[in-house]
Ligand code: LRH
């Protein structure tokens with residue numbers, strides 16, 4: 459199923475009368491303050507966030523999974539779902555694949571389908587946290603860190619296969635997230651596990667094409683509950699530095715212990731030019747993978763504030779590869795993603811509105827109150843009319859969620875795919 463400009467225009471006509479005065483009111487107000495509205499709208503139009511293939515079906519927990527009707531059953535279905543979200547928002551122009559959940563059959567056909575929907579292939583993700591059928595050895599006690607060199611070799615070879623698949627599709631980066639760790643004190647020799655991981659990653663890094671990047675993702679716990687080899691940004695940075703210039707740290711918002719100051723981690727990594735990838739989600743307790751901005755929108759804004767500062771001041775840092783890493787088993791996955799995309803855009807635009815010169819001056823004057831006021835003034839601005847205008851100018855939907863519902867897109871997917879298809883992967 460495909461959306462076209464005609465269908466979207468017709469939907470937009472329903473909202474335009476409300477949108478126009480709201481947009482002009484906000485634009486006038488901001489312009490009086492010296493904000494360059496045109497530039498902000500262009501930045502919103504440019505921001506593209508990859509959708510992970512595993513977020514398109516209903517997620518699950520170790521206690522069960524409630525499938526959602528009309529879920530994608532194949533990679534083609536997943537790409538066409540991303541196409542729908544992209545047509546509605548003009549913000550989801552990429553998909554991130556997890557191998558072997560998404561091994562493409564007919565590469566040419568897959569590439570053509572993606573291109574026809576304006577979708578690019580973002581980072582490919584390797585999976586050494588699950589055993590695959592017919593494996594000679596098991597990842598039960600770890601993959602790249604394993605004390606058994608034959609297991610390490612198996613995991614390295616898997617990563618090289620993932621790179622090969624990515625090359626065929628046009629991806630330019632590999633994300634490595636390892637579940638490797640231990641469940642009980644004494645199980646691991648920490649130093650040996652870290653050394654093995656470093657050696658294995660260096661091998662993978664050396665096998666990547668020259669124009670590829672390696673993203674090393676960290677996570678403090680889960681599925682292992684005593685120690686994780688790449689537990690934090692410091693360990694990830696150390697490993698990235700040991701690999702080389704094109705190896706970077708990847709931040710996943712859910713991969714921190716409660717109350718960690720993530721915005722400070724962003725600033726530190728960007729200062730060093732080492733923030734390469736970024737996974738958005740939200741959480742209350744752990745790696746909850748909740749809809750972006752659903753629990754801690756102010757934190758999200760503060761994080762974006764550092765990202766914007768870094769993008770403007772750290773030319774040594776590449777623009778991070780943005781991805782949503784949220785999945786939920788209660789909501790319609792596509793509605794969930796539309797909400798996440800909007801939350802990302804809102805926090806981004808709010809961060810763009812921060813009066814950077816005023817803030818620097820307040821900081822120099824040690825004016826703590828004014829510094830806080832400047833940040834909160836930006837955060838408390840309702841920027842949604844600006845985002846709607848950016849979508850309108852991109853021929854996308856003024857109101858993606860309402861349009862999705864009005865067109866009964868889920869109903870159409872159910873008609874096409876049946877009631878109880880089951881997505882592969884998590
Ligand atoms: C690990 C993680 C990682 C991916 C995804 C499936 O928790 O965030 O980025 O492998 O989940």
Ligand code: MN
Nearest residue numbers: 675710737783
């Ligand atoms: Mn992640």
Ligand code: MN
Nearest residue numbers: 710712745783
């Ligand atoms: Mn995660």
